[in-house]
Every structure is written in C-alpha cells, then in structure tokens.
Amino acid sequence: MPIQSTKNTESSLVLIVDDDHISATLISSILNKVCRCFTALSAADAIKFCENQLPDLLVVDVNMPGTNGLELCRQLKARQDTANIPLIFITAELGEDAQVSCWQAGGNDFVTKPIVAQTIVHRVRNHLLSKLRLDAVIKLSFEDSLTGLYNRNYLNEEYPRLSRQLMRDHQRLGLIIFDVDYFKQYNDTYGHLKGDMCLENVATVLKGYTRRARDAAIRYGGEEFILLLPNTGLSGTRDIANQILTDIYNLNMAHKHSPFDRVTLSAGAVSVQNMDRYTLNDVIEQADINLYDAKLKGKNKVISG
Ligand SMILES: [Mg+2]
Structure with missing residues (x-):
C-alpha cells in the first residue's frame, strides 16, 4: 500500500448520498468550489462507492427509502476502513429527537433543510481540514523521512x-x-x-x-x-x-x-x-x-x- 500524499480540500473527495436526484445535484453544485463531489442515490450505492474508493467526507440525507441515512452511518462507522471518515447529515427535522438520533448514529455534524449554502460550505470545509490534518500526522508518523518508505x-x-x-x-x-x-x-x-x-x-x-x-x-x-x-x-x-x-x-x-x-x-x-x-x-x-x-x-x- 503506497503512502498517500497530502491533499488539500480542493482535491479531496466528498460523497453526497441523497435519494432525491435534484437535491443531490444542488448540494453538489454548492460544494464543487470546495471539493470534488460524487453522488450516490441510495445507501447501497454509497457502500459500493466506498468499497471502490474511500471518500474524505460524506454528506448523507437522513430520510431515504430502504436503508435510511442513520442506518448507513451506523454501517460505515462499524467498518474499519470507513469508521474515521467524517459524516455530515442533511436533515429536514430540527426537533430534539431528530438531532439526538444523528449523534447516536455516529454522525459528526448535521445541516438542516432548507440548506444554507454558506453553512454547508463552512461545515464541509472545517471537517475536511481536520481530516486532512489528521491524515498528514498519521502519514508522517508512519513514513521514513529519508526514503519515503514506511518506517x-x-x-x-x-x-x-x-x-x-x-x-x-x-x-x-x-x-x-x-x-x-x-x-x-x-x-x-x-x-x-x-x-x-x-x-x-x-x-x-x-x-x-x-x-x-x-x-x-x-x-x-x-x-x-x-x-x-x-x-x-x-x-x-x-x-x-x-x-x-x-x-x-x-x-x-x-x-x-x-x-x-x-x-x-x-x-x-x-x-x-x-x-x-x-x-x-x-x-x-x-x-x-x-x-x-x-x-x-x-x-x-x-x-x-
Ligand atoms: Mg430524502
């Protein structure tokens, strides 16, 4: 496994998971200035995507038919390869129960509908920056500085x-x-x-x-x-x-x-x-x-x- 080079937010990969194609496209068009966006229209598609390529962050709609966003989050957090990928929920509900469900499922943050472009941009950028810094530290601690091989x-x-x-x-x-x-x-x-x-x-x-x-x-x-x-x-x-x-x-x-x-x-x-x-x-x-x-x-x- 080669050591990954340090990325910036613009080259990092964000997967948007939303059953509503129009909503996914809208979020994607907002976030495109910050990162590289891909979309999945169901939890199953999102899992399939992650098995092929690990995103740096996920934006997940809570309400989806079949496996909903909360269940998808639980599944991703239980897998070793995806457990540490930050996940931001999109939710239409603002009530206490809805918020607590997001945290309990293992979500790292949430954004409410209707989406405020500035808010989702800042949330995504902040979580990406933290993730990239952590990745860089992990990389350094596992890399031999002279040769670039593992240590x-x-x-x-x-x-x-x-x-x-x-x-x-x-x-x-x-x-x-x-x-x-x-x-x-x-x-x-x-x-x-x-x-x-x-x-x-x-x-x-x-x-x-x-x-x-x-x-x-x-x-x-x-x-x-x-x-x-x-x-x-x-x-x-x-x-x-x-x-x-x-x-x-x-x-x-x-x-x-x-x-x-x-x-x-x-x-x-x-x-x-x-x-x-x-x-x-x-x-x-x-x-x-x-x-x-x-x-x-x-x-x-x-x-x-
Ligand atoms: Mg939905």
Whole structure:
C-alpha cells in the first residue's frame, strides 16, 4: 500500500448520498468550489462507492427509502476502513429527537433543510481540514523521512491486523529482510550524503516491488529494509528477493571497498503460515538468521527457508 500524499480540500473527495436526484445535484453544485463531489442515490450505492474508493467526507440525507441515512452511518462507522471518515447529515427535522438520533448514529455534524449554502460550505470545509490534518500526522508518523518508505512504527502497527487477515484467508506471509553490504565502508569512503543517496536508490527499487495493495516496503533500520509480501509462498518470496538483488547489482553504484566493486545487498527470506503461532519478532528473527547466513556465505546473495 503506497503512502498517500497530502491533499488539500480542493482535491479531496466528498460523497453526497441523497435519494432525491435534484437535491443531490444542488448540494453538489454548492460544494464543487470546495471539493470534488460524487453522488450516490441510495445507501447501497454509497457502500459500493466506498468499497471502490474511500471518500474524505460524506454528506448523507437522513430520510431515504430502504436503508435510511442513520442506518448507513451506523454501517460505515462499524467498518474499519470507513469508521474515521467524517459524516455530515442533511436533515429536514430540527426537533430534539431528530438531532439526538444523528449523534447516536455516529454522525459528526448535521445541516438542516432548507440548506444554507454558506453553512454547508463552512461545515464541509472545517471537517475536511481536520481530516486532512489528521491524515498528514498519521502519514508522517508512519513514513521514513529519508526514503519515503514506511518506517518501523508502521510495521508494528500494521502487523497484528495483517496477520489476522492472512490467518482468516489461510494465506502465507512472505517477508524479506535486506541489508546493504559494506555500508559502513561506503559511508566512510564516499560520505553520508552519498550514503543517503544510496539508501534512496535501494528504496526506489524496493518500492517498485510493492505491486499489490497489501505489499509494503519498510526502512527497518539504518541500512536495513523489509519487504512484506502477503499471500506469497517461499519460492515466490525468494524469486522477488533475487530480482531485487539483481536490480541493485545492475544499478552499478561504485563501491571500491566491496569485492563486487559496487553496492550490493544481502537478504534473508521467509514465508510464514499459521501466523497465530508467531510474533512479528519471531518472523523477523528467522529472516535475520537467513540474512546472517547470506553475509557469512559471501554477501550479495539470498538465503531462504
Ligand atoms: Mg430524502
């Protein structure tokens, strides 16, 4: 999963859910100056939309036939992927009960009909700004600032969720740990700026191998990287590790203190099943043992198992 870039309100995506086509179009025309608007004419359409693309905010009509807005809100707030998306209700009723229902369903705000353009614009903009700031903080806390890859925090946060998901789907987790060979000598010879550029080049190659939604490249330590490959067996994991080593070798980054005359990587690869039996540390430890073996056996190689 790639790290999302920070958005502004104009590029953020708002889903308007209203059974009344004219009302949806009206709200959309008001909000178009603030954000990118999409419309759904029922709760089912809204859920379908969210499964395809997550909006940054929802504007939901309370009164809809079938699944009404309150029920839609409850469903979205119960789902992990949509729980934190702000939701603003549109309601024709102003009574205490109607207001309390909005809050109880999990709504973040409401706007009353007839809609005052300035009010809905300000409510939407304020909630979007809060959401975007929070997204930016989350992004920063999970990102390695030098390479733009995920950092160790991300791995620690993501692993429990990922392992539960893989257990449920009876899938394996491929994990590769990489280490840049003779990196200390590289830094000592060429300086830290060149050292940083070398790490960025390695990161770019790794990022190129995160082709599926749940694949992730992580900067684990100074010159150590981890690639997470959900639903990948041992031979597939090993193949990818070997391809990455070849790609780095072919970059031909000069290193006069390496027997290969260039920057190379060593790697330890594993593919784990029955993930409930292993902690993240167990899995990394096994990969680390393989990495150590690769170093002992001459570097620029993958050991797996
Ligand atoms: Mg309606």
